Amino acid sequence: MEKPAPLGYGLGLRPVYYDEILSSRPPIDWFEIISENYMLAGGKPLAMLDRIRADYPIVMHGVSLSLASTDPLNFDYLRQLKALAERVEPAWISDHVAWTGVHGVTLHDLLPIPYTRESLAHIVERIQRVQDFLKRRLVVENASTYVSFVDSEMSEHEFVREMAERADCLLLLDVNNVFVSSFNHGFDPVAFIDGVPAERVVQFHMAGHTDNETHRVDTHDQPVCDEVWALYEHARRRCGDVSAMIERDDNYPPFSELLDELQHMRDIDARLSNERARSAA
Amino acid sequence: MKLADFQSLFQESVLTGSGEADKPLLKKLRASPRGATPETLLGVYQSGYRLRLADFVSQDHPGLRAVLGGEAFEALIDDYIDQRPSRDPNARFFTSGLPDFMRDCPTWRDDARAVSMALFERAMVDAFDAADETPLAVQALAEYPPNDWPLLAFDFDPSLTLLELAAGTIASYDAAISEEPPEKIDAPAASDDVEYVAVWRVDHESAYRQLEPDEYVALCEARAGHAFGDICQMTAFQQSGEIAPERLAQCLSSWFQDGMIIGVRVGGDDQSSNTPSSA
Numbered sequence: 001m002e003k004p005a006p007l008g009y010g011l012g013l014r015p016v017y018y019d020e021i022l023s024s025r026p027p028i029d030w031f032e033i034i035s036e037n038y039m040l041a042g043g044k045p046l047a048m049l050d051r052i053r054a055d056y057p058i059v060m061h062g063v064s065l066s067l068a069s070t071d072p073l074n075f076d077y078l079r080q081l082k083a084l085a086e087r088v089e090p091a092w093i094s095d096h097v098a099w100t101g102v103h104g105v106t107l108h109d110l111l112p113i114p115y116t117r118e119s120l121a122h123i124v125e126r127i128q129r130v131q132d133f134l135k136r137r138l139v140v141e142n143a144s145t146y147v148s149f150v151d152s153e154m155s156e157h158e159f160v161r162e163m164a165e166r167a168d169c170l171l172l173l174d175v176n177n178v179f180v181s182s183f184n185h186g187f188d189p190v191a192f193i194d195g196v197p198a199e200r201v202v203q204f205h206m207a208g209h210t211d212n213e214t215h216r217v218d219t220h221d222q223p224v225c226d227e228v229w230a231l232y233e234h235a236r237r238r239c240g241d242v243s244a245m246i247e248r249d250d251n252y253p254p255f256s257e258l259l260d261e262l263q264h265m266r267d268i269d270a271r272l273s274n275e276r277a278r279s280a281a
Numbered sequence: 282m283k284l285a286d287f288q289s290l291f292q293e294s295v296l297t298g299s300g301e302a303d304k305p306l307l308k309k310l311r312a313s314p315r316g317a318t319p320e321t322l323l324g325v326y327q328s329g330y331r332l333r334l335a336d337f338v339s340q341d342h343p344g345l346r347a348v349l350g351g352e353a354f355e356a357l358i359d360d361y362i363d364q365r366p367s368r369d370p371n372a373r374f375f376t377s378g379l380p381d382f383m384r385d386c387p388t389w390r391d392d393a394r395a396v397s398m399a400l401f402e403r404a405m406v407d408a409f410d411a412a413d414e415t416p417l418a419v420q421a422l423a424e425y426p427p428n429d430w431p432l433l434a435f436d437f438d439p440s441l442t443l444l445e446l447a448a449g450t451i452a453s454y455d456a457a458i459s460e461e462p463p464e465k466i467d468a469p470a471a472s473d474d475v476e477y478v479a480v481w482r483v484d485h486e487s488a489y490r491q492l493e494p495d496e497y498v499a500l501c502e503a504r505a506g507h508a509f510g511d512i513c514q515m516t517a518f519q520q521s522g523e524i525a526p527e528r529l530a531q532c533l534s535s536w537f538q539d540g541m542i543i544g545v546r547v548g549g550d551d552q553s554s555n556t557p558s559s560a
């Protein structure tokens with residue numbers, strides 16, 4: 001499997017941190033942008049992005065491709081996405097196993113699907129068309145879900161595996177989403193990680209969520225919790241050297257706290273590679 | 282159930298919120314292993330949807346919240362979400378239709394101050410990410426011999442919006458975004474008085490400036506592509522009095538200084554698409 005080279009340790013680029021990033025040039029290997037936030041005619045967001053792009057690799061992460069929707073693919077959107085990619089020259093472009101609306105409406109959310117043969121054939125065909133249009137492999141992320149459906153004919157990881165293999169796309173493994181969905185639906189998160197094709201995973205997302213006791217919600221407004229760190233370790237063991245990053249979208253902490261979380265990630269990885277070196281010796 | 286039917290059903294339940302419409306969808310949900318009710322889990326999508334859209338409106342319209350007061354503002358947001366579901370994949374544009382919605386809607390269209398504020402705040406948001414152009418310095422005029430000056434026409438920054446608003450809109454906005462904004466802005470007595478405002482972008486940030494009536498008319502005409510020499514004779518000035526060439530030159534120099542002008546050319550033309558919006 002030909003994959004883009006790993007980028008190291010990254011962070012979701014958010015406007016609240018522009019000044020800090022530009023003035024301190026923090027030791028971060030790369031940034032991920034929310035593509036839609038820069039699909040604009042001009043102004044500050046694009047100007048900031050150009051300046052940050054001059055010093056850091058960028059990955060484009062979208063939330064509106066609506067890969068699983070039964071509406072027609074939105075080629076206006078895709079053209080804008082492609083134009084942004086020409087400007088940014090991202091290492092890759094990603095979106096989600098999700099739909100955002102039908103009948104021309106968008107709910108601005110990543111909505112769940114039943115994991116059926118029909119859904120699978122549908123999303124595979126759309127990923128292929130998007131890849132043809134963008135002339136590059138798409139990276140597709142597992143979303144957090146709060147409901148699951150009696151119509152599902154397979155598990156989520158079976159769906160993701162077959163989707164990736166049939167569409168020949170790459171994967172973004174959101175470790176927090178695996179944890180949140182496994183909690184909400186009662187599956188084994190380790191089995192999920194073991195079930196996805198590791199050779200196609202190019203990126204990890206790490207994030208915090210909200211614990212509502214009977215269900216957890218993917219809010220990206222907390223530090224990464226211990227259970228998700230433990231799962232990260234397992235994902236790292238299984239997938240090896242893939243680009244990893246922290247997503248934070250609300251309740252923004254001082255920038256240094258995000259750098260600390262990245263350091264925690266580096267420390268785990270250093271420990272794992274020491275263990276590997278010792279067991280190889 | 283086919284995927285398309287499932288998605289229609291799911292979307293309907295998110296758009297309308299919990300209630301009768303949910304019943305067929307609730308039957309499709311697996312039981313939560315943690316004891317969450319199906320209504321609670323579906324509610325994550327239903328309430329998330331409204332909170333997210335309401336948040337987009339709140340971020341773009343602090344002034345509108347202040348002139349309406351919290352309760353009426355929430356009611357407006359509810360109406361808008363119910364009646365104008367988002368159709369643009371980019372969430373940034375969800376709020377773009379709010380002023381037009383208010384002007385169309387019997388509940389809101391007679392509140393000239395609220396409609397004015399909505400228009401002003403939309404112009405501020407639009408200016409922020411309008412296309413990039415490079416402003417010209419006033420020295421650009423030196424390239425033209427004085428004989429040409431009456432024939433000069435100007436191109437304006439794409440971020441520029443000219444507005445005729447209910448009097449008091451800008452003062453209310455300034456109060457609303459001040460360090461300690463009041464709970465609710467006192468409404469000035471209803472009147473037909475208006476004020477004129479230019480909104481554009483300077484150094485990456487949206488900017489605004491109130492205009493005297495004569496400057497507003499001159500700027501509208503200049504933006505419509507009319508030559509400097511013609512603007513003095515425009516009938517538009519007959520209501521607001523004469524505009525002396527010296528006054529017009531002073532206006533022109535401030536448009537340069539403000540970074541509104543991006544091009545100069547000899548010979549005006551009629552670009553009727555550049556008409557100003559107004560309340």
Ligand SMILES: [Fe+2]
Pocket residue numbers: 141174177205247
């Ligand atoms: Fe994610």
